[in-house]
Structure formats: structure tokens, C-alpha cells
Amino acid sequence: MPITANNSSRKSWLDVSNDSDFPIQNIPFGVFLTKDDVITIGTRIGDYAIDLGALQQLNYFDGIELTDDMFMQDTLNDFISDGKKTWRLVRNRIADIFDERNPQLRDNASHREIVIFKMDEVEMQLPVMIGDYTDFYSSKEHATNVGKMFRDPENALLPNWLHIPVGYHGRSSTIIPSGISIHRPMGQTLPNGQKTPVFGPSQLIDFELETAFITTDANIMGENIPVHEAADYIFGMVLMNDWSARDIQKWEYVPLGPFLAKNFATAISPWIVTMDALEPFKTKGPKQEPMPLPYLQIKGKQAYDIHLEVSIEPENAAPTVVSRSNAKYLYWSMSQQLAHHASNGCRINSGDMMGSGTISGPTPESFGSMLELTWGGKNPIKMSDGTERRFINDGDTVSIKGWCENEKVRIGFGEVCNKLLPPFSGK
Amino acid sequence: MPITANNSSRKSWLDVSNDSDFPIQNIPFGVFLTKDDVITIGTRIGDYAIDLGALQQLNYFDGIELTDDMFMQDTLNDFISDGKKTWRLVRNRIADIFDERNPQLRDNASHREIVIFKMDEVEMQLPVMIGDYTDFYSSKEHATNVGKMFRDPENALLPNWLHIPVGYHGRSSTIIPSGISIHRPMGQTLPNGQKTPVFGPSQLIDFELETAFITTDANIMGENIPVHEAADYIFGMVLMNDWSARDIQKWEYVPLGPFLAKNFATAISPWIVTMDALEPFKTKGPKQEPMPLPYLQIKGKQAYDIHLEVSIEPENAAPTVVSRSNAKYLYWSMSQQLAHHASNGCRINSGDMMGSGTISGPTPESFGSMLELTWGGKNPIKMSDGTERRFINDGDTVSIKGWCENEKVRIGFGEVCNKLLPPFSGK
Numbered sequence: 001m002p003i004t005a006n007n008s009s010r011k012s013w014l015d016v017s018n019d020s021d022f023p024i025q026n027i028p029f030g031v032f033l034t035k036d037d038v039i040t041i042g043t044r045i046g047d048y049a050i051d052l053g054a055l056q057q058l059n060y061f062d063g064i065e066l067t068d069d070m071f072m073q074d075t076l077n078d079f080i081s082d083g084k085k086t087w088r089l090v091r092n093r094i095a096d097i098f099d100e101r102n103p104q105l106r107d108n109a110s111h112r113e114i115v116i117f118k119m120d121e122v123e124m125q126l127p128v129m130i131g132d133y134t135d136f137y138s139s140k141e142h143a144t145n146v147g148k149m150f151r152d153p154e155n156a157l158l159p160n161w162l163h164i165p166v167g168y169h170g171r172s173s174t175i176i177p178s179g180i181s182i183h184r185p186m187g188q189t190l191p192n193g194q195k196t197p198v199f200g201p202s203q204l205i206d207f208e209l210e211t212a213f214i215t216t217d218a219n220i221m222g223e224n225i226p227v228h229e230a231a232d233y234i235f236g237m238v239l240m241n242d243w244s245a246r247d248i249q250k251w252e253y254v255p256l257g258p259f260l261a262k263n264f265a266t267a268i269s270p271w272i273v274t275m276d277a278l279e280p281f282k283t284k285g286p287k288q289e290p291m292p293l294p295y296l297q298i299k300g301k302q303a304y305d306i307h308l309e310v311s312i313e314p315e316n317a318a319p320t321v322v323s324r325s326n327a328k329y330l331y332w333s334m335s336q337q338l339a340h341h342a343s344n345g346c347r348i349n350s351g352d353m354m355g356s357g358t359i360s361g362p363t364p365e366s367f368g369s370m371l372e373l374t375w376g377g378k379n380p381i382k383m384s385d386g387t388e389r390r391f392i393n394d395g396d397t398v399s400i401k402g403w404c405e406n407e408k409v410r411i412g413f414g415e416v417c418n419k420l421l422p423p424f425s426g427k
Numbered sequence: 428m429p430i431t432a433n434n435s436s437r438k439s440w441l442d443v444s445n446d447s448d449f450p451i452q453n454i455p456f457g458v459f460l461t462k463d464d465v466i467t468i469g470t471r472i473g474d475y476a477i478d479l480g481a482l483q484q485l486n487y488f489d490g491i492e493l494t495d496d497m498f499m500q501d502t503l504n505d506f507i508s509d510g511k512k513t514w515r516l517v518r519n520r521i522a523d524i525f526d527e528r529n530p531q532l533r534d535n536a537s538h539r540e541i542v543i544f545k546m547d548e549v550e551m552q553l554p555v556m557i558g559d560y561t562d563f564y565s566s567k568e569h570a571t572n573v574g575k576m577f578r579d580p581e582n583a584l585l586p587n588w589l590h591i592p593v594g595y596h597g598r599s600s601t602i603i604p605s606g607i608s609i610h611r612p613m614g615q616t617l618p619n620g621q622k623t624p625v626f627g628p629s630q631l632i633d634f635e636l637e638t639a640f641i642t643t644d645a646n647i648m649g650e651n652i653p654v655h656e657a658a659d660y661i662f663g664m665v666l667m668n669d670w671s672a673r674d675i676q677k678w679e680y681v682p683l684g685p686f687l688a689k690n691f692a693t694a695i696s697p698w699i700v701t702m703d704a705l706e707p708f709k710t711k712g713p714k715q716e717p718m719p720l721p722y723l724q725i726k727g728k729q730a731y732d733i734h735l736e737v738s739i740e741p742e743n744a745a746p747t748v749v750s751r752s753n754a755k756y757l758y759w760s761m762s763q764q765l766a767h768h769a770s771n772g773c774r775i776n777s778g779d780m781m782g783s784g785t786i787s788g789p790t791p792e793s794f795g796s797m798l799e800l801t802w803g804g805k806n807p808i809k810m811s812d813g814t815e816r817r818f819i820n821d822g823d824t825v826s827i828k829g830w831c832e833n834e835k836v837r838i839g840f841g842e843v844c845n846k847l848l849p850p851f852s853g854k
Contacts, residue, residue, distance in 0.1 A: 131558075132600050137683060158681050163624050164615055168683035169596035169690070173559050173774040174648055183649040185771035188591055188720065197590050199720045199770075221601055221692070222610040222851040248771070254585050255578075256564060256595035257684025260771040263596070265648070293615065293626045343626075344612035344675070344687040345851055347600040424649040424772055 001088050003276045005095035008408040012098045013106040014116075016046035021403055021412020024098055027091045028271035028413075029076055029236070032122040039125065041071040041079065044271055045098055049117045052094075058111055060097055060104075064089045075129040076272065077351040080216045080235045087235065087274060124270035126177050127238075128214055128351040133175060133266070134341060135210075135242060135355040136167040138332035140286065142360040145372045150250070162290060165332035165340045167354075170242075171263035175353070177270045178416040183424045184394060185264040187248035201423045202245035204377075205392040208358040209310050209368035209400055210240040211327050213334050214272055218348040225348065227298045227339035233348065234334055236272040239308075239402045239416045240355050243267065246371055246391070268353075269402070269416040277411050281305045281404035286331050295343055302333035306413075308359060308402045310368070315395035317385035322373055325359050325366040327402075394422045428515050430703045432522035435835040439525045440533040441543075443473035448830055448839020451525055454518050455698035455840075456503055456663070459549040466552065468498040468506065471698055472525055476544045479521075485538055487524055487531075491516045502556040503699065507643045507662045508777040514662065518703060551697035553604050554665075555641055555778040560602060560693070561768060562637075562669060562782040563594040565759035567713065569787040572799045577677070589717060592759035592767045594781075597669075598690035602780070604697045608846040611821060612691040614675035628850045629672035631804075632819040635785040636737050636795035636827055637667040638754050640761050641699055645775040652775065654725045654766035660775065661761055663699040666735075666829045666843045667782050670694065673798055673818070695780075696829070696843040704838050708732045708831035713758050722770055729760035733840075735786060735829045737795070742822035744812035749800055752786050752793040754829075821849045 005027055012024035022028070022044045032042050032049055040053035052071035055061065064086070070079055079086070097105050105111055137143055140157070143166075147156030160166065176182070184205055188197045218225050218233035225233065242262060249261030285303030306327035313319035334354075342348055358368040367373045370391050374380055380388035392398060397419040403412030432454055439451035449455070449471045459469050459476055467480035479498035482488065491513070497506055506513070524532050532538055564570055567584070570593075574583030587593065603609070611632055615624045645652050645660035652660065669689060676688030712730030733754035740746035761781075769775055785795040794800045797818050801807055807815035819825060824846040830839030 132598055134598075159622075160615075160617075160624070160678055160681065164679055166679070166683055166686075168686050169598055171559055171596055171773060172599075173776050173779070174772075176648070183772055186651065187771050188587075190587075195586075196717075197587070197720065199722055202771075221603070224613065224851070245771070251587055252591055252593070253682070253684075254587065255680070255684070256593055257680075257682070259593075259595050260768075260773065263773045264771040290623075293624065295626055341687070344614050344629075344672070344691040345601075345610055346598060346687065346690045349600050352600070424651070 001085065003088060003279065005091045006276065006279065010095060011100045012045050013100045014045045014048050014098060020046050021410065021414050022046055023409060024095055025409050026273060026277050026411050027094050028273045030127045030271045031074060031076065031125040033125060034117060035121050039074045041073060041076060043094055047119045049119050049122045051115050051117065054115045061090065061093060064093060074125065075351065076127050077129050080214065081350040083216060084232055088276060091274060091276060124177055124179065126175065127270060127272050130172045130175055130353045131349050131351055133170040133172045133353045134167050135170045135357060136165055136332065136337050137357040138165055138330045138337065139357055139360050139368065140331040141329065141362060142358040142368060142372065145360060145367065149376050163293065165337045167337065167341065168257045170266060174263055175266045175268060178267060178418065181419040181421050182243060182265040183421050185245050186423055187245060187260055188251055189247040190251045197251060202248050204246035205420060206244045206246055206370045207310060207392065207398045208242035208244055209308055209323060209325060210242050210355045210358060211237055211306065211402065212240040212268060212353050212355040213237050215338065215348050215350065215352045215354065217350045219342055221347040222345040224345060225339050225342040227296055227335050230335035230338040231275065233338065234275050236274040237278065238272055239269040239400045239413045241267045241398060241400055241416050241418065242355060267416050267418045269413045271414055273411065273413055278304055278404060280406060281411065283328050285328060285333055288331065296336045296339060298333065298335055302335060303328040303330060306402050306404050308400065311399050312383065312389060312392065313397040313399065314383050314385055314387060317383060319399065320383050322381055323366065323368060325361045325368055327359060329359060329361045330356055392420050394420055396420050428512065430515060430706065432518045433703065433706065437522060438527045439472050440527045441472045441475050441525060447473050448837065448841050449473055450836060451522055452836050453700060453704050453838050454521050455700045457554045457698045458501060458503065458552040460552060461544060462548050466501045468500060468503060470521055474546045476546050476549045478542050478544065481542045488517065488520060491520060501552065502778065503554050504556050504778040507641065510643060511659055514701060515703060518701060551604055551606065553602065554697060554699050557599045557602055557780045558776050558778055560597040560599045560780045561594050562597045562784060563592055563759065563764050564784040565592055565757045565764065566784055566787050566795065567758040568756065568789055569785040569795060569799065572787060572794065576803050590720065592764045594764065594768065595684045597693060601690055602693045602695060605694060605843040605845065608848050609670060609692040610848050610851040612672050613850055614672055614687055615678055616674040617678045624678060629675050631673035632847060633671045633673055633797045634737060634819065634825045635669035635671055636735055636750060636752060637669050637782045637785060638664055638733065638829065639667040639695060639780050639782040640664050642765065642775050642777065642779045642781065644777045646769055648774040649772040651772060652766050652769040654723055654762050657762035657765040658702065660765065661702050663701040664705065665699055666696040666827045666840045668694045668825060668827055668843050668845065669782060694843050694845045696840045698841055700838065700840055705731055705831060707833060708838070710755050712755060712760055715758065722766060723763045725760065725762055729762060730755040730757060733829050733831055735827065738826050739810065739816060739819065740824040740826065741810050741812055741814060744810060746826065747810050749808050750793065750795060752788045752795055754786060756786060756788045757783055819847050821847055823847050
């Protein structure tokens with residue numbers, strides 16, 4: 001089925017500014033709460049949120065096989081379960097409905113009033129009920145930087161790294177959408193030079209610049225996913241900030257991996273941009289050497305050219321961009337990550353989320369965490385108000401933006417943006 | 428509110444053999460499918476499964492505030508969300524209904540026919556929708572044994588172990604109830620003495636003898652759970668087999684912890700035994716030295732005297748008991764585990780599951796995995812048919828049993844029992 005929604009010459013009858021992340025070629029999926037307290041599945045064009053539940057009730061999806069209340073739900077899981085063919089039919093239909101040449105909704109004022117909201121009138125929610133959340137560790141530059149700082153600078157990359165898309169399980173219950181503030185976590189840390197740990201507020205709060213992908217039901221338990229089929233089970237992508245407490249992490253992570261250093265908050269951008277919309281931005285990833293084992297071998301363009309930018313905004317000052325990176329630097333592709341994840345028969349469900357791991361590029365400005373940007377706090381970064389940051393301060397807002405761009409079209413993710421509050425007062 | 432359901436002199440009008448795990452003093456909660464394909468929440472007395480949905484429809488729970496369809500659901504999550512007071516009211520009421528002196532249901536043949544099934548007529552399901560699954564590592568003997576084998580025999584216990592109830596996140600999508608067979612997983616391993624990994628069936632499949640507890644909604648994100656309140660948020664316990672692939676684990680686990688070595692299958696016993704039923708079996712755990720940090724300090728009996736037994740049954744031979752252990756050997760208590768888990772503000776929901784970690788006791792017969800029992804495969808164990816086991820063979824069924832016992836009553840968990848099949852043929 002052709003992805004007609006991607007037609008770059010198409011224009012919408014809705015206003016879309018030239019620098020918008022959400023032209024009619026994007027058509028992402030999300031969940032929002034209207035000012036009337038109704039939760040619905042929606043999409044976005046320009047600065048307009050579009051109620052897909054209302055569109056369905058008004059029969060705009062006639063001819064596409066959908067359950068009656070498909071879009072009148074508070075998560076996208078059921079829609080994602082319907083599979084790629086349905087995703088395409090719906091996205092193509094939405095493009096048709098909002099095409100400037102189509103009068104059906106354009107010229108129906110009473111329908112428009114029910115269907116279209118301004119973005120500032122709605123409150124974005126988590127788009128999916130995330131059953132299981134996995135975080136990979138797929139940036140070679142990030143793994144190398146961390147290895148240099150914490151382990152052996154001469155052998156920074158561990159022996160398994162070039163053979164395995166290393167990953168681990170994260171916590172679903174603390175995944176939040178952009179806009180929610182978080183508290184600086186308390187935790188156990190071992191002060192430098194001491195032998196006994198202390199308990200108190202983490203002193204080293206960091207962001208991690210990541211992308212994440214959302215899967216559909218892919219296999220039964222015991223069954224693998226061949227690497228060449230993996231892309232069929234990936235619905236779309238979001239931006240992700242894997243908030244981290246470096247001092248807690250350093251003390252707790254041996255031998256079973258990071259736990260409380262990570263599970264106090266993981267934030268994502270609220271619109272899932274489909275893999276179909278990102279298709280024009282596929283590019284070659286880094287050369288993989290040594291050659292991966294056969295179950296991970298896949299040819300062709302497997303990376304995505306997604307520009308990424310992180311800024312820190314102190315409480316009473318303008319934001320400062322601290323990192324400019326790109327998803328194309330990732331060594332392991334999403335198809336390889338998913339094929340590896342299911343290679344032991346692990347069941348993959350609709351709404352599972354898999355993070356890329358911190359995306360660091362080859363240059364110091366493109367590192368994806370304060371840990372790397374300030375090299376463990378040694379080289380602080382200057383903010384717009386003259387203050388310095390080694391890590392994140394209380395009151396700071398961290399924003400990650402991401403977008404793809406070619407001469408014809410810009411497809412963006414919007415942002416994931418959260419403020420760090422002081423520690424919870426405690427019970 | 429008194430826990431009258433625990434009255435040890437009470438007898439049921441249903442037949443219960445003397446060695447049953449499920450006397451009227453137990454009253455566990457589970458979910459089952461009847462032969463008419465109806466899913467319901469139920470309890471068990473002796474060898475009878477009791478349909479609590481039917482009991483509710485017949486008004487046996489009148490006077491207890493419950494939503495209309497509380498027990499006509501396919502998971503216990505909503506019931507668990509109702510909290511300890513409701514759990515007690517319902518459990519006390521069930522004890523009353525089945526008390527030999529109560530004629531209400533006993534003498535009503537048409538009601539009995541709707542409510543009571545023989546255990547072999549029903550099919551047990553997962554009792555809860557597990558949102559997040561965490562596995563701890565709380566047996567000092569297990570952590571020491573593993574440290575001796577894989578790291579430094581002189582410093583087997585890592586420096587953080589005596590200060591932190593070490594834990595990590597697991598995968599919810601592959602948690603299965605007793606009775607489901609599993610496939611030997613494929614995976615990457617590094618053959619001894621080699622520098623390049625291979626991909627193939629794991630050669631070192633192991634069980635891990637664990638218990639697990641199920642939580643109720645305990646906090647909002649950012650909020651901690653004081654260690655003295657933690658017990659209020661624990662609904663009950665199950666037996667757990669944390670199936671493991673040791674060769675995959677060894678190669679993949681640095682630095683982010685075990686991943687595919689664990690997430691191919693985690694099995695639990697289907698009846699959740701409530702903490703109320705286990706109350707008479709509280710006992711003192713091991714002395715904690717050094718003293719834990721204040722947020723983990725709690726006095727009194729915090730361990731549970733639960734006898735545990737693992738057996739291996741080859742395809743055409745009688746089962747052989749390979750381990751006899753006890754949950755009281757665990758160094759960190761469940762209250763400490765839960766308080767630690769939420770100490771950074773991590774949100775705990777109804778239906779979350781937390782495993783104890785492999786329970787090894789002080790003697791070699793009480794070790795909780797083949798890795799320890801055979802000391803890395805060096806000392807194979809003889810089966811009833813004369814064959815030997817270093818790890819688990821295709822066709823073997825591994826069963827874990829668990830029960831508490833005093834002079835008055837026996838409260839048991841039944842078993843968790845799964846057969847290992849050859850690798851899935853692959854796609």
C-alpha cells in the first residue's frame with residue numbers, strides 16, 4: 001500500500017507555519033484531554049490537536065475496518081495492535097481529510113468545532129500503556145565515554161559491546177509525558193573516600209538524550225523475530241529523557257545494573273511519530289565491525305537522520321543549548337535491537353517501549369548527558385545567566401527537541417520538557 | 428479488625444485432607460477458567476476451587492463494600508487496590524461461609540453447584556496483571572556463592588550488598604503461571620577460551636528458587652514508603668522460579684545486568700497466599716550487621732518460616748528432590764525491599780511483583796539453584812533413573828513447593844511446576 005500521506009507536495013487547509021514539526025506529512029498519534037475533560041486519541045497538524053474519536057463518530061473513517069470505539073480510548077495500544085496495514089489506511093485517510101482540496105470537513109463548520117482544538121486547549125497524556133520498557137545502550141561513543149570515566153580508559157568498551165545490542169529492563173510505572181515536573185530523588189550514595197554509604201538527596205542529577213520506539217504485538221512466547229521482519233513491528237518513535245542520578249548509580253549498579261538511579265523518572269514526548277512518516281529520513285548507520293552474528297545481520301539504510309538538541313533553562317533565565325546530536329550516530333539499529341530482544345523467545349507486546357540508550361555523537365558538543373558534556377563535572381557549562389552547571393540544579397527545566405529535515409519537508413517530534421523540583425518532603 | 432479467618436480451630440464443611448496446603452485457614456486468591464470457559468476470581472479450600480464471582484452474584488458478600496463486578500474479572504488488581512481492610516473483610520467472610528457450622532451455602536445444593544468446582548476441572552491463570560516486576564538479590568548465601576564462583580572468592584560479597592537490598596527490573600511479558608511449558612532459549616554465549624561469541628541454544632539452563640510478593644497502590648510518584656508502613660502495601664506471596672540461562676548471563680550481564688538470560692520465562696504459583704494467612708509464621712531473620720541506614724531499620728519478626736523444596740522430574744522417571752531451603756534465610760525483609768524500592772519516589776502500583784532473589788540457605792543441600800548445588804557443574808546430582816544433572820535437560824519438569832507448618836495448621840502455596848522443551852524451531 002502506498003504511503004500517500006507522505007506526499008511532500010500536499011498542503012493542508014489548516015494553518016501550518018514553515019518551521020512546524022507537524023506539517024500534514026507528519027500525522028503523529030497521541031492521547032489528549034480536552035478542556036471538557038474528555039480523553040481521546042488524536043493527531044496534530046500545525047498547532048491544532050485533532051480528535052480522532054470525534055472524526056470516527058462522524059464517519060470520516062468509513063471503509064476502514066476499525067472497532068467502533070477504536071479512537072475513543074485513553075491509550076493507543078488497541079490501535080497499534082491492529083498492525084501496519086491499518087496504521088497506513090488511517091494515516092492516509094487523515095491526510096486526505098485535511099488536504100486543502102478536500103471540502104468535506106474544511107467546509108463543515110459544525111464538524112470542525114467538534115473535531116479541532118488549539119494545542120493550548122488540550123493536555124497531552126502518555127500515548128500508550130507501556131507494559132514493558134527496555135533501555136538499550138547502543139551509542140558506541142556513549143559507551144566508550146562512560147567506560148573511560150568509570151572503568152579502564154585503555155579498554156573503555158567492554159568485550160561484549162560490539163557483538164550484542166546491550167540492553168536492560170526499566171520501570172514502566174514512572175514513565176511520564178513531557179510537562180510533568182519531577183522531584184530530585186533521595187538515595188544511597190558512597191561519599192568519595194568513605195567506606196560507609198549515606199542516605200540523602202542525589203547530588204548528581206543528569207539527563208540522558210534518547211529516542212525510543214513503540215512496538216506492536218510481534219510474537220508468542222518462545223518465538224523469535226527475524227531481523228528482516230523486525231521493522232514491521234515498530235509503530236513509531238518518541239524522544240526520551242532517561243533522567244539519571246549518577247551518584248546513586250555508581251554505588252548501586254554492581255552486579256545487577258542501574259535500578260533506583262533510573263526509575264524515579266523517564267520522560268517522553270507525547271506524539272508518536274510513525275515509522276512511515278520517518279521513512280524519507282533513513283540513512284546509513286555507522287559501519288559495524290566486526291560483522292554481527294547472522295541473526296543480527298541486515299543491509300540497507302537502518303539509521304534515521306534525526307537532529308537532536310538539549311537545552312537547560314534555569315528558573316529565571318533563557319534556555320541554553322548544551323548538546324546537539326543526531327540519532328544516526330547510533331551503532332545498533334532498532335531492527336537489530338528488537339531481533340536481539342526476541343532472540344530468546346521473549347514476548348513483545350503492543351505498547352512496549354524500547355529506548356536507544358544515550359545518544360552521543362563523535363564530537364564533545366554532541367555528547368548526550370551532562371556526565372559526558374562536563375566530563376564528570378570537570379568542565380562546567382555556562383548558562384545564559386552566568387551561572388554554571390556540572391549537573392542539573394533544582395528549578396532547571398531540561399528540554400529535548402528532535403526533527404528531521406530535507407529540502408521538501410520537516411518532520412518533528414515536538415519536545416520532551418521537564419522541570420526538576422527539590423526533593424519531596426518525605427513521609 | 429481481627430483476622431478471624433486465621434482461627435486455627437475452625438473446620439470447613441468441605442473435605443480437606445490433613446496434609447493439604449489449603450485448609451480453611453489459608454483462603455488464597457487466584458484467577459481460574461472454568462470448564463464452561465468462564466474466567467473468574469476464586470479461592471481454594473482443599474481440592475476445591477471456589478468461584479468468588481458467583482458467590483458475589485448470589486449476595487454472599489452483602490454488607491462488604493465492593494464494586495458489583497469485583498470478582499467477575501480476569502485479574503485481582505482492582506480487588507488488591509481496595510486495600511487491607513477489604514481483603515480482611517472478604518477473607519473473614521469466606522471463612523464464615525465455609526465454616527462447618529454455617530448452613531447457608533452448605534445446605535444449598537443449587538448454589539453449591541454454581542460456586543464450587545473440583546480443582547481438576549479448572550485451569551489456573553496468572554492471578555494479577557503485573558505492571559512492573561522487580562527481582563531482588565536478598566540471600567546473603569546466594570550472593571556469596573555466586574561471588575565466589577564468578578568473581579573473587581576472598582571478597583565474594585560486593586561492597587554495597589550489606590547496605591542495599593540490591594535489586595533490578597525484570598520483564599513482565601514472560602511471567603507465566605505454573606503448568607506452562609517453556610522452550611530452551613537461544614542466545615549469544617562466549618565459548619570457554621574463545622574471543623568470538625556464538626549463537627545457539629543455551630547449554631546451561633537453571634532454576635532459581637524464589638518467593639515473590641504482590642503489592643497494592645502505595646504512593647504517588649515522588650513519594651517514599653516508610654519501612655514501618657511497607658507491610659500495609661503487601662497483599663500476599665507466591666512461589667517463583669526465575670528460569671535462567673547461565674551461559675547467556677555470563678556473556679551479556681556487564682555492565683547493565685542480566686537481560687535475555689532471564690526474560691525468556693519467570694514462573695509463579697497461581698494462588699496468592701495473603702500476608703494475613705502467613706502472619707502466624709513470622710520469625711526472626713538473620714542478624715543485620717552492619718546496621719542498615721535509618722530508612723531501612725525495622726525491628727521485630729520480619730522473616731517468614733516458609734519451607735521450600737525443589738524437585739526435578741525427568742521425562743520418564745520419578746522426581747528427585749534437589750534442594751530443601753527456607754524463606755527465613757533471606758537477609759533483607761520484604762518491608763526493607765519495598766521501602767528501598769520507593770526511597771527515590773518510584774511509584775508502586777497494585778499488581779506489581781517483587782521477587783526475593785534466589786533463596787540459598789547455609790548448607791549445600793539448601794542452595795537455590797543448580798549453579799550452586801552442583802558448584803558450577805562440578806558436582807552433578809543423581810536422578811531417580813540413574814542419569815545425572817549439572818543443569819536442566821530438555822524434557823525435565825522443575826517443581827517448587829512451599830508451605831508453613833506449626834502444631835496447629837499448615838498453610839501452603841501449592842507449587843510452581845514447568846517443563847523445559849527443546850528450542851523453538853525458529854522463524
